Amino acid sequence: DQQVKQNSPSLSVQEGRISILNCDYTNSMFDYFLWYKKYPAEGPTFLISISSIKDKNEDGRFTVFLNKSAKHLSLHIVPSQPGDSAVYFCAASVTGDDKIIFGKGTRLHILP
Amino acid sequence: ETGVTQSPTHLIKTRGQQVTLRCSSQSGHNTVSWYQQALGQGPQFIFQYYREEENGRGNFPPRFSGLQFPNYSSELNVNALELDDSALYLCASSLAGGRGQYFGPGTRLTVT
Numbered sequence: 001d002q003q004v005k006q007n008s009p010s011l012s013v014q015e016g017r018i019s020i021l022n023c024d025y026t027n028s029m030f031d032y033f034l035w036y037k038k039y040p041a042e043g044p045t046f047l048i049s050i051s052s053i054k055d056k057n058e059d060g061r062f063t064v065f066l067n068k069s070a071k072h073l074s075l076h077i078v079p080s081q082p083g084d085s086a087v088y089f090c091a092a093s094v095t096g097d098d099k100i101i102f103g104k105g106t107r108l109h110i111l112p
Numbered sequence: 113e114t115g116v117t118q119s120p121t122h123l124i125k126t127r128g129q130q131v132t133l134r135c136s137s138q139s140g141h142n143t144v145s146w147y148q149q150a151l152g153q154g155p156q157f158i159f160q161y162y163r164e165e166e167n168g169r170g171n172f173p174p175r176f177s178g179l180q181f182p183n184y185s186s187e188l189n190v191n192a193l194e195l196d197d198s199a200l201y202l203c204a205s206s207l208a209g210g211r212g213q214y215f216g217p218g219t220r221l222t223v224t
Binding site: 046 | 167204212215217218
């Protein structure tokens with residue numbers, strides 16, 4: 001029973017263009033959402049997060065959008081750079097419950 | 113500031129054996145969480161330790177156990193290893209009540 005779903009296993013985007021990674025969730029109790037980036041042989045690195053009281057959070061080239069009614073969030077990377085090639089995990093948590101529930105990840109390839 | 117470290121980097125065990133994985137938390141962090149990442153999956157929460165006590169557990173059998181020491185470092189022990197235990201085991205440290213979890217590079221366990 002996957003509570004956090006990333007339905008695209010991989011995505012290829014031209015360098016300089018926008019990368020959009022999508023994520024859906026089923027548990028309406030989730031009130032905090034995170035994106036992690038993972039390179040091979042390294043642990044996941046925190047990228048950006050958003051609380052359920054917001055619908056957008058921006059940090060430099062990275063923007064996360066949250067649509068609570070659709071139980072959907074997305075990560076936008078603009079402009080995409082070669083160093084953005086990695087696996088991106090969408091994750092969610094509930095206040096008071098410290099565990100984080102991860103999706104299966106989307107592998108992003110930035111093409112030259 | 114020292115990040116999260118894990119040892120060993122990788123190891124190979126035989127079915128039925130026992131294994132101990134180690135984690136040193138980031139300086140100043142008092143909470144440690146362990147995750148299992150099987151091939152092609154996102155990290156799955158095993159359990160969390162705070163003040164040397166288990167503070168939440170995911171859907172893993174009792175043969176997965178852990179310890180946290182006064183210096184906040186932690187161990188993950190797995191008894192009676194099964195082939196399906198082959199995975200990347202990730203440790204993450206955080207401050208109690210904090211939203212950010214910082215991951216180590218992981219230990220790759222192969223059970224043959």
